[in-house]
Amino acid sequence: MSVKERGIFLYKDVLPFAAMVMVECMQVGGNTLFKSASAQQINSYVFTFYIFLIGFIILLPCFIIFYRRTSIPPVEFSIICKIFMLSVLVYMSQIFGYIGLKYSSxxxxxxxxxxxxxxTFILAYFFRMETVHLRxxxxxxxxxxxxxxxxxxxIATFYSGPSVLSNSITMNWIVGGILxxxxxxLLSLAMVAQAKILLVYAVDIMLVFIFGICGLFVAGVGGLVMARDLDAWKLKPDIILVTILYMGFSSGFVNVVIQMWALRLKGPVYVSMFKPLTIVIALVMGVLFLGDSLHLGSVVGxxxxxIGFYGVVWGKAKEEGQVSTQTTDPLLEPHDDALEQGSFISS
Structure with a gap:
């Protein structure tokens, strides 16, 4: 193998693999930090606001640099309204996720x-963005x-089964699983909405900026309504502050950039294939750092x-490989206009 071929192999195969593993580790690491910080009565609404704030602070200079020498493309008010509703969906999903983490693991x-x-498949079919042929x-x-x-x-939510490591599942676990x-x-619904918006207004940087402003506003209002105690807004040099800074930088910036790059280079099927890896990473981190229990129901579920995940991904991958003139789902297809512009919603 020549030096050039080795370089191409490293860039197109080794680097994307290492980057995606790092992304999954960072995402699970953020959840583990949050679970640890929740022991100090962290307020989910205040936490979400600070995450949006840090993401916007990082985004602002990038937006200014990008449009420093070019004019900002006009955007219709109807598009702004749609992005605002998108930010509400993402905000609600974050709140559900953080509260769910508190109750579960x-x-x-x-x-x-x-x-x-x-x-995503169900919602794409419901909104007629996915063609279904039963045969x-x-x-x-x-x-x-x-x-x-x-x-x-x-099964993972409602069935406990024998305890592999420690404590039994409580009602909190069931509530957490549902949340x-x-x-x-909600994130899948937001992805569908995002794809719809990108088909109408495909200037992704501008959309990300408007989304950041709307998200910050929604998170601010939600925080002020749900967390009226001023003490909940005070930050101290403790694990809560570390968690906010870590998740604001990783989930709000680094992970999005890496996933967008891998999406353009390898396609969405490749990116999706790493998702189940988070189960193993979360299990190891949870047992080592949080003392989490492990139940047969969680393992089986x-x-x-x-298995179901790979079934959906395999079906979509085969569909993409077929030469067809039919319109397919713009959410999972690697060369679709919506994905060519990049996704600005991170799970």
Whole structure:
């Protein structure tokens, strides 16, 4: 292998693999930090506002540099309204996710994150962005994968089973599982809405900027309404501050940039394939750092969800490989206009 070929191999294969593993580790690490910080009675509404604030602070100079020598493209008021509603969906999903983490664990959060392709497929079909042919084996794979994934989520949430490591599942665990599943349903809905917006207004940098402003406003209003105690807004040099800074920088900036780069280089199927890895990472981190319990129900449910996850992804990958003139789902197709512009919603 020549030096040039080795360089191409490193850039197109080794680097994307290492980058995606790092992204999943950073996401689980943020959830683990949040779970640890929740022991100090962290306020989810205040926390979410600070995450949006840090993300916007990082975004602002990037936006200014990008449009320093070019004119800002005009945007219609109707587009701004749609982005505002998008920010409400993302904000609600974050709140559900953080509260769900308090009640359950990062492991369950990672298990539920694998529901995203199934939820996206259902919503894309509902909004007529996905064509379904019941006699097609690719459609059958996606439908079966969706049913299997949802079945696995039900098992992981409601079935405890023998304890592999320690404590038994309580009602908090069930509530947490429902909230985490709701989080990824709302994120999938936000992805569908995002794709719709990008088809009308495909200036992704401008959309990200407007989304950042709307998200900051929604999070600010939500925080002021739900957290009226001024002490909850005070930051101290403790694990809560570390968690805010870490998640604001990683989830709000680094992970989005890496996933966008990998999406353009390798396509969405490649990016999606790393999601089940978070279950293993979360399990290890949870046991080592949080003393989490592990139950047979979580193991079985997580395994079933992963099988369903790969069923949906496999069906979509096969569909993309076929030469067809039919309109397909713009959310999961690597060369679709919406994805060519990049996704600005991170799960």
């Amino acid at each position: 990062p492991t369950l959060s990672s298990i539920m994150s694998n529901l995203s392709p199934a939820f 097609s084996y690719t459609t059958q794979a996606k439908i079966i994968g969706t049913i299997v994934s949802i079945s696995g989520a039900i 985490l599943a709701s989080q990824y349903f 997580g395994s079933i969800i992963t």
